[in-house]
Amino acid sequence: MSRSWEFVPFVLGSLRRPISTGAFVPSSRGCARALLDGIDMVDTDTVVELGAGTGAITRALDAALPASARLLAVEINDGFAERLRRTAPPRVEVVCDSAVELPRILDEHRVERVDAVVSALPWTVMRSEDRRAVLTAVAKVLQPEGVFATLLSVHRARTDSGREFESLLADTFTEVRRGRTIWTNLPPVTAYHCT
């Protein structure tokens, strides 16, 4: 499905829930590439996406993953989740829930270890304890060589919550690599890869 098909539903959804959506348009292809570039897809069995929205990154993940890999897409907005269930490639397991519930979600889907977690969650508008709960759960489920790839809006990086998020990444993971900034995305975002 082309990006234009998901554009209008995303914009309408974000107007209804602007704060929890965190963006007015879906992520660009450049964004998806910047996130996925740091992940070795060849030996990947299970990937979890947090904040899948209408599937801009989900579809890029599906295209890049081996056919045998599992892909769980977690999305809190029931409108987005329902749409993604109808439009996503068949292997995508769409879960309408909060990323904060990651341990329970993985338990219910019988997922023990995860090779990569990919996120476009709006970190800086989340409650501090929720940010911490999600990152702790991510670090716990990742394989030792697993990767956590995420985005942070450039204009939010200098706020208190942006700085808190960056230091939380540093406290939670052994290595945090700040990757490319995609200036053409709305809003511009920087990709991070953590192991």
Ligand SMILES: C[S@@+](CC[C@H](N)C(=O)[O-])C[C@H]1O[C@@H](n2cnc3c(N)ncnc32)[C@H](O)[C@@H]1O
């Ligand atoms: C910036 S949008 C990104 C959407 C999509 N991944 C993309 O790149 O176009 C963030 C998404 O995270 C979802 N979200 C926000 N808080 C969430 C939470 N606690 N758990 C799961 N999804 C959440 C929003 O509903 C929204 O769809």
